[in-house]
Amino acid sequence: MRVDIVTIFPDYLSPLELSLVGRARARGILDVHLHDLRQWADDVHRSVDDAPYGGGPGMVMRPQPWWAALTEIRALGAADGRRPRIVVPTPVGRPFTQAYAADLADVPWLVFCCGRYEGIDARVIDEWADDEISIGDYVLAGGEVATLVILEAVTRLLPGVVGNAESVTDDSFTDGLLEAPVYTRPAVWGDREVPAVLRSGDHAAIGRWRRAEALRRTAQRRPDLLARQDQAAADDGSGGA
Numbered sequence: 001m002r003v004d005i006v007t008i009f010p011d012y013l014s015p016l017e018l019s020l021v022g023r024a025r026a027r028g029i030l031d032v033h034l035h036d037l038r039q040w041a042d043d044v045h046r047s048v049d050d051a052p053y054g055g056g057p058g059m060v061m062r063p064q065p066w067w068a069a070l071t072e073i074r075a076l077g078a079a080d081g082r083r084p085r086i087v088v089p090t091p092v093g094r095p096f097t098q099a100y101a102a103d104l105a106d107v108p109w110l111v112f113c114c115g116r117y118e119g120i121d122a123r124v125i126d127e128w129a130d131d132e133i134s135i136g137d138y139v140l141a142g143g144e145v146a147t148l149v150i151l152e153a154v155t156r157l158l159p160g161v162v163g164n165a166e167s168v169t170d171d172s173f174t175d176g177l178l179e180a181p182v183y184t185r186p187a188v189w190g191d192r193e194v195p196a197v198l199r200s201g202d203h204a205a206i207g208r209w210r211r212a213e214a215l216r217r218t219a220q221r222r223p224d225l226l227a228r229q230d231q232a233a234a235d236d237g238s239g240g241a
C-alpha cells in the first residue's frame, strides 16, 4: 500500500516511523510519502490560508495550494492508470469504524489531506475528496492526529503486519462486539484471581465464556452496537447477537 500525506506539519507524522507502522514500512508492506503543502503555495510567503468569506473566527485553507498538490500527486499514477483514494479527516466526516478500516485496507493507494485552521476551502473537498472521515465527535487542531489513528487501524489489517493473524480477527468490533477481558500470569494478583474457566483448558467452555463476556460488556457499554447487530440480523433473516 502506498500512502501520501499532505500537511503543513510533516513532523507531526513522525510516529509513522515507529512500532507497527514503522515495521510495516521497513518490510515494504507500506510505502509512506510525506508532503509539505507549503511547497505548492504560489506566493512569496508560501501562504496556505486566508480569511473566511462571510466573516467568522479563524482562517480557511486556500484552494490553490491543495489543487496544485493533489494534481501533482494524482499525476504520479497517470502512467499506469492508478488513481488514489483521497481521504480528508474532519469532524464533519463519516464515523471511522473497524469496518471502515477494513475497507481502506483493501485500497492500494491512499492520499490523506490534513486540514488545519477552520478547515479546507469547500471547493477542494467537493472536487477531490473521496472520503471525509471523523475519528470521533470532537474537534482536533488538524487532521494529522486523525490520520495517524486511521493509518494505524488500517495498517494492522494489512497481510503480514500483525504476526498472529488471529489477534486481528479476534479484535473488538470485528464481530460487532467489544472484546472479552484478557488476563495473563500470575493466576492470582492481590485479591484478584483469573477466572477459573480460562485456566481449565476446556476450549469450548472458554469460547462460551468469552462470547458471554463480550455480549455483557457490549450491552453494558455500547448497546448501540447490539442494536446494530440485531438490525443486521433482521435484515438478513438470521438470529440476533
Ligand SMILES: NC(=O)c1ccno1
Residues within 6 Å of the ligand: 089, 090, 091, 133, 134, 135, 136, 137, 138, 139, 140, 141, 142, 143, 146
Ligand atoms: N474528529 C475528527 O476526526 C477530526 C479531524 C480533524 N479534526 O477533528
